[in-house]
Amino acid sequence: MTDIAEQEVIDIGDLDVEAFNEFATEQGWSDGMPLYVPTEEKVAKFVERVRGDNRPFPPVPPRQIVPTLQSLAANAVMAGCKPEYFPAVTAAMRGVLDPEYNLHGTLATTHSCAPMVMISGPVRKELDINCGSNCFGQGWRANATIGRALGLMLLNIAGAKPGEMDRSTQGNPAKFTFCFGENEEENPWQPYHVQRGFAPTDSVVTVMSGEGPHNLNDHGSTSGIGLLTTFAGGMANPGANTIYGKGPMFIVIGPEHAATLKRDGFTIESIREELWTRSRVHVSRISEENQETYVSTGHKPDGEWFSIGRSPQDIHITVAGGPGKHSAFIPSFGGTTVASVRIAP
Amino acid sequence: MRIVNPTFGLAAAAGPTVALKPINWATDAIALISNSKPNARELLEGVKAKLGAFRNVDNIEFHAKNSASQAAPKELIQAVAGKYRAALLALGD
Amino acid sequence: MIATETFKPLVLAQAKARKIEPKLIVVKHPVGGLNAEELRERIETATKGLLEATKQ
Numbered sequence: 001m002t003d004i005a006e007q008e009v010i011d012i013g014d015l016d017v018e019a020f021n022e023f024a025t026e027q028g029w030s031d032g033m034p035l036y037v038p039t040e041e042k043v044a045k046f047v048e049r050v051r052g053d054n055r056p057f058p059p060v061p062p063r064q065i066v067p068t069l070q071s072l073a074a075n076a077v078m079a080g081c082k083p084e085y086f087p088a089v090t091a092a093m094r095g096v097l098d099p100e101y102n103l104h105g106t107l108a109t110t111h112s113c114a115p116m117v118m119i120s121g122p123v124r125k126e127l128d129i130n131c132g133s134n135c136f137g138q139g140w141r142a143n144a145t146i147g148r149a150l151g152l153m154l155l156n157i158a159g160a161k162p163g164e165m166d167r168s169t170q171g172n173p174a175k176f177t178f179c180f181g182e183n184e185e186e187n188p189w190q191p192y193h194v195q196r197g198f199a200p201t202d203s204v205v206t207v208m209s210g211e212g213p214h215n216l217n218d219h220g221s222t223s224g225i226g227l228l229t230t231f232a233g234g235m236a237n238p239g240a241n242t243i244y245g246k247g248p249m250f251i252v253i254g255p256e257h258a259a260t261l262k263r264d265g266f267t268i269e270s271i272r273e274e275l276w277t278r279s280r281v282h283v284s285r286i287s288e289e290n291q292e293t294y295v296s297t298g299h300k301p302d303g304e305w306f307s308i309g310r311s312p313q314d315i316h317i318t319v320a321g322g323p324g325k326h327s328a329f330i331p332s333f334g335g336t337t338v339a340s341v342r343i344a345p
Numbered sequence: 346m347r348i349v350n351p352t353f354g355l356a357a358a359a360g361p362t363v364a365l366k367p368i369n370w371a372t373d374a375i376a377l378i379s380n381s382k383p384n385a386r387e388l389l390e391g392v393k394a395k396l397g398a399f400r401n402v403d404n405i406e407f408h409a410k411n412s413a414s415q416a417a418p419k420e421l422i423q424a425v426a427g428k429y430r431a432a433l434l435a436l437g438d
Numbered sequence: 439m440i441a442t443e444t445f446k447p448l449v450l451a452q453a454k455a456r457k458i459e460p461k462l463i464v465v466k467h468p469v470g471g472l473n474a475e476e477l478r479e480r481i482e483t484a485t486k487g488l489l490e491a492t493k494q
Binding site: 395 | 439467
């Protein structure tokens with residue numbers, strides 16, 4: 001008899017939704033929340049949406065199997081996606097398969113990292129992706145299910161089973177889902193995907209293996225430099241992986257903070273430079289044993305200061321969210337990259 | 346009801362099979378490889394010191410990944426494979 | 439390979455994905471964060487495991 005894992009289509013008999021969920025949980029397919037049933041009919045509707053995109057998928061680490069469009073779609077169906085979300089989901093999957101993303105490391109690590117998914121361009125409106133108030137939170141089907149679909153793919157295709165292949169010490173609620181849209185309409189600079197060389201009319205999915213958003217609250221500052229003082233203070237975190245893993249991070253600026261920074265003449269580049277210089281961590285905030293660990297793995301301080309990345313270019317900047325005086329810092333796993341993938345038209 | 350298996354995938358093409366040569370652990374050169382997590386090297390240093398009671402340890406040498414969070418570079422793997430018949434890896438988690 | 443009992447399932451899962459059978463020496467968890475005195479027991483176990491595994 002063929003093992004279930006070797007069959008692309010399985011006859012599960014006459015199960016209702018509740019019984020299917022019990023079956024799926026027994027198989028280890030669930031993230032703990034209820035799943036939609038990935039019937040052949042539903043999966044076919046999803047696969048139809050990406051028929052024009054014939055680029056093959058590479059083997060997915062750590063499990064090292066090559067997924068089919070059907071098996072990827074089954075995860076998107078189970079997550080509760082609509083078929084029209086599937087091209088964005090497959091773009092996210094292609095992003096985490098960028099070799100520099102280090103999917104194996106980001107899934108097997110004890111760090112709490114989760115795959116952050118950010119969506120830019122016209123598709124945000126077409127799919128009704130929340131880019132405004134509560135954009136990191138609940139309430140939008142597209143945000144909730146696109147992020148969840150990627151998480152299920154990493155569980156079921158990549159094999160990141162918690163406690164086995166996924167060794168995260170504490171995990172992170174963002175592992176359930178972490179997807180948001182850029183607020184391009186209130187971004188006074190270039191949208192993120194345009195900063196990275198894509199056309200404004202392109203729809204792009206950007207992924208980074210990140211922690212959950214760390215809030216940067218500043219109701220008091222009335223100047224751009226005042227806001228950056230707060231941002232840099234929040235970033236100077238001796239417990240962040242990036243301080244010795246050295247890797248990228250996101251600053252997601254709330255629209256009101258962005259307007260103040262723009263008014264005071266700041267550009268993406270000048271914000272990066274300011275934050276890079278001021279977010280360094282003084283050696284007095286890091287234990288001597290930990291300093292030895294950093295240095296022994298090649299991360300030496302600059303005088304008495306440890307930088308939180310490799311260069312100002314490690315600080316990625318965008319605008320998202322709604323009214324209010326909050327922004328967010330999202331540090332990454334460290335040994336990873338920010339991968340942006342155009343959604344196939 | 347027929348469903349699509351969300352774990353299904355095709356096996357990736359297998360890499361070349363490497364024929365293992367016989368190892369003499371009492372005399373052959375050994376690579377000690379740390380995953381660069383804290384104490385992995387210290388653990389291997391301790392093992393090397395203890396092996397000194399049983400064999401010559403001058404040809405037991407340390408290597409480490411560049412980063413605990415990233416895969417070992419191909420150059421390191423090739424260098425170790427070219428020079429040693431045996432490697433002892435330590436995961437310092 | 440020396441790994442802790444806690445990380446043995448990860449090593450075995452990754453080895454299975456690569457269709458290899460690792461020669462594994464298992465020590466108590468953790469290794470990281472131990473002082474020299476605490477690490478001594480892991481060194482003893484690892485050395486004993488290595489000598490047994492490589493007996494000729």
